[in-house]
Amino acid sequence: MNLTFYDRIFKPREYVLxxxxxxxxxxxxxxxxxxxxxxxxxxxxxxxxxxxxxxxxRIGQFFVILGEMFPPKTSYMPTVWNPLFDTIKMSLxxxxxxxILSVPFAMLSSTNVCPNKIVVSVMRVMFSLIRTLPxxxxxxxxxxxxxxxxxxxxxxxxVFSFGYIGKLTYEEIETVDMGAFEAMxxxxxxxxxxxxxAIIPQVLPFYLSNCLFNFEGNVRYAAVLGYVGAxxxxxxxxxxxxxxxxxxxxxxxxxLFVTVFIIESVSRYLRKKLV
Amino acid sequence: MIKFENVxxxxxxxxxxxxxVNLTIEQGEFVAIIGLSGAGKSxxxxxxxxxxxxxxxxxxxxxxxxxxxxxxxxxRFRRKIGMIFQSFNLITRTTVIKNVLTAFVPDMPWYRSxxxxxxxxxxxxxxxxxxxxxxxxxxxxxxxxxxxxQQQRVxxxxxxxxxxxxxxxxxxxxxxxxxxxxxxxxDFKRINEDMNISILINIHHIDLALKYATRVxxxxxGEIVFDGPASEATQDVLDTIYNGKVDRDGNIQE
Numbered sequence: 065m066n067l068t069f070y071d072r073i074f075k076p077r078e079y080v081l082x083x084x085x086x087x088x089x090x091x092x093x094x095x096x097x098x099x100x101x102x103x104x105x106x107x108x109x110x111x112x113x114x115x116x117x118x119x120x121x122r123i124g125q126f127f128v129i130l131g132e133m134f135p136p137k138t139s140y141m142p143t144v145w146n147p148l149f150d151t152i153k154m155s156l157x158x159x160x161x162x163x164i165l166s167v168p169f170a171m172l173s174s175t176n177v178c179p180n181k182i183v184v185s186v187m188r189v190m191f192s193l194i195r196t197l198p199x200x201x202x203x204x205x206x207x208x209x210x211x212x213x214x215x216x217x218x219x220x221x222x223v224f225s226f227g228y229i230g231k232l233t234y235e236e237i238e239t240v241d242m243g244a245f246e247a248m249x250x251x252x253x254x255x256x257x258x259x260x261x262a263i264i265p266q267v268l269p270f271y272l273s274n275c276l277f278n279f280e281g282n283v284r285y286a287a288v289l290g291y292v293g294a295x296x297x298x299x300x301x302x303x304x305x306x307x308x309x310x311x312x313x314x315x316x317x318x319x320l321f322v323t324v325f326i327i328e329s330v331s332r333y334l335r336k337k338l339v
Numbered sequence: 340m341i342k343f344e345n346v347x348x349x350x351x352x353x354x355x356x357x358x359x360v361n362l363t364i365e366q367g368e369f370v371a372i373i374g375l376s377g378a379g380k381s382x383x384x385x386x387x388x389x390x391x392x393x394x395x396x397x398x399x400x401x402x403x404x405x406x407x408x409x410x411x412x413x414x415r416f417r418r419k420i421g422m423i424f425q426s427f428n429l430i431t432r433t434t435v436i437k438n439v440l441t442a443f444v445p446d447m448p449w450y451r452s453x454x455x456x457x458x459x460x461x462x463x464x465x466x467x468x469x470x471x472x473x474x475x476x477x478x479x480x481x482x483x484x485x486x487x488x489q490q491q492r493v494x495x496x497x498x499x500x501x502x503x504x505x506x507x508x509x510x511x512x513x514x515x516x517x518x519x520x521x522x523x524x525x526d527f528k529r530i531n532e533d534m535n536i537s538i539l540i541n542i543h544h545i546d547l548a549l550k551y552a553t554r555v556x557x558x559x560x561g562e563i564v565f566d567g568p569a570s571e572a573t574q575d576v577l578d579t580i581y582n583g584k585v586d587r588d589g590n591i592q593e
Contacts (some may be wrong), residue, residue: 243428
């Protein structure tokens with residue numbers, strides 16, 4: 065048996081069968097990882113200046129502000145509708161555009177579909193770069209290019225969706241059973257024809273499910289984009305918080321909560337049907 | 340007619356898959372290729388439709404040099420050669436008829452296959468092919484709900500829809516129980532006799548090979564060590580092919 069340094073200190077457990085044969089179970093490595101995680105957490109506390117005393121003494125303020133939001137100012141609701149719909153429109157359009165655009169690039173990122181290794185690596189690096197950019201930064205840049213408003217927000221969400229769906233899709237394509245693809249090629253089909261007939265039917269349900277999940281998330285992200293002027297509900301949320309009009313803030317949050325809840329429930333139902 | 344003239348195949352890692360293969364297979368023959376795993380059975384069969392390349396010698400199918408083909412000419416050439424796989428290679432998430440209809444995809448514009456638009460004529464042809472292998476009643480069932488034997492028949496129907504002159508079958512019955520394996524071999528035999536399609540089968544079941552095939556080719560370490568009618572495949576011949584480990588009924592020799 066091959067004993068590492070660790071095994072020499074923490075001896076493997078020995079099982080002896082009635083006929084004298086032996087089986088060994090090596091000692092668990094979990095304690096090492098637990099100690100590492102604890103040490104890193106301690107280090108993080110030191111670096112970030114996390115102070116328990118401030119947290120305990122000021123946490124009450126959070127509930128004071130929360131209390132001021134109630135009762136929410138219902139008369140403010142008519143002003144909320146428009147930005148709320150803007151937010152939904154931004155996330156829907158952005159999600160659809162990003163998801164559709166990502167498909168050809170996801171194909172080029174899959175080693176089993178694209179035979180050229182250089183193309184595959186270039187595409188993957190591109191997807192990683194796009195996913196590294198925080199959506200709020202993309203939105204900020206987009207407002208500089210397209211001006212303030214929902215167009216900038218839509219672009220930001222489309223870029224995020226492109227990176228997110230693209231990555232999930234190429235990972236899905238790579239796990240697909242290639243048998244049918246091989247059969248199509250043996251029948252004289254081109255790679256593109258084989259992809260359409262043999263791989264799309266296998267990937268489509270997962271792709272649609274990912275698109276829905278992405279859309280759910282985007283409604284929440286889109287709510288923040290107004291902070292950088294990219295339109296939607298974040299715009300009035302930012303405004304009302306800075307003016308300390310907490311009852312209006314309460315109204316906005318409730319409207320947002322209900323919207324997100326409805327969209328998530330519908331999406332969850334549809335996703336269950338799909339996969 | 341398939342003709343191997345001193346054909347060799349060396350894999351990129353240096354392994355010799357085929358050595359000096361000389362074979363002539365006439366239209367309408369039923370050939371079983373037997374040998375140990377790794378002996379080169381799959382390689383031999385897959386060079387015929389150029390799923391694998393040969394590295395030396397000359398391989399011609401109906402006087403066409405297979406290695407001279409590429410792109411469009413290769414794809415057109417593959418249209419007349421059907422292929423059957425051990426694991427069926429169906430699109431499991433979709434219906435049986437749609438699987439058969441994929442045989443028409445290479446001749447169709449892409450948007451028709453993308454949206455699954457097939458003509459009435461194509462559908463009738465697909466159903467006829469399913470009828471020929473006796474599973475017309477399963478046409479609109481999802482492929483993954485069928486048993487292994489039924490799935491292999493769907494694959495056979497898909498190949499028939501291609502209207503091939505040759506069918507290459509790479510261990511078509513290895514994943515099937517003995518009864519179903521016999522039925523599927525019977526299907527092959529019927530297709531071979533009724534439609535004069537040449538059939539080349541890789542197979543591990545010696546009893547099935549000797550029962551259904553008219554010609555047996557034994558291959559060992561990339562070389563053809565036997566080629567003749569099934570009746571001439573004596574125990575001595577099998578000893579050469581399998582290094583003396585099996586008998587004619589497929590039983591292991593101690």
